Amino acid sequence: MKHEIKKISRIVDELTTLFLKEDTNEVDFSIKILPEQTRITISAHATHFTEADVEQLKNILGAQRQYEVEEYYWQLAGECDDIDHELTLVGAMVDEATVEIKEGSLFIELIRYTK
Numbered sequence: 001m002k003h004e005i006k007k008i009s010r011i012v013d014e015l016t017t018l019f020l021k022e023d024t025n026e027v028d029f030s031i032k033i034l035p036e037q038t039r040i041t042i043s044a045h046a047t048h049f050t051e052a053d054v055e056q057l058k059n060i061l062g063a064q065r066q067y068e069v070e071e072y073y074w075q076l077a078g079e080c081d082d083i084d085h086e087l088t089l090v091g092a093m094v095d096e097a098t099v100e101i102k103e104g105s106l107f108i109e110l111i112r113y114t115k
Contacts, residue, residue: 004038007070007093007112008031008033008038008040008112010093011040011090011093011094011110012029012031012040014087014089014090015029015040015042015090015108016029018087019042019044019047019106022047022048022049023048024044024045024046024047024048024106025045025046026044026045026046027042027043027044027045028042028043028045029041029042030042035114036113036114037095037111037112037113037114038111038112038114039109039110039111040094040108040109040110040111040112041107041108041109041110042106042107042108042109042110043105043106043107044105044106044107044108045104045105046104046105047101047104047105047106049101049106051101054099054100054101054106057087057099057108058097058099060087060088060090060091061087061090061091061094061097061099061108061110062091062096062097062099063088063091063092065092065093065094065095065112066092067115069089069092070092070093090110093112094110094111094112095111095112095113096109096110096111097109097110097111
């Protein structure tokens with residue numbers, strides 16, 4: 001809880017980097033902090049992501065949250081150029097992830113439950 005805001009910022013930063021590296025020209029973020037959870041919603045419009053990319057994102061972001069990994073490594077998010085490793089860390093920091101593509105736009109919803 002001590003670094004919750006910074007962890008949320010790192011998650012958003014990592015996803016922003018992902019979309020901008022993939023030449024996505026319009027990205028919308030929404031962060032909603034509630035007593036029981038934080039909900040991060042991302043919409044990447046006119047994206048170049050394929051169905052295979054979406055499946056890979058589902059697998060990486062949908063992994064089980066790992067509190068131990070998060071506690072020791074969250075500060076490293078954004079420090080590496082290997083996007084797969086970075087997204088794996090994001091996946092370890094969220095409890096639920098929904099990833100879908102509709103009409104050329106990618107939608108991601110990440111949920112972090114409050115301990």
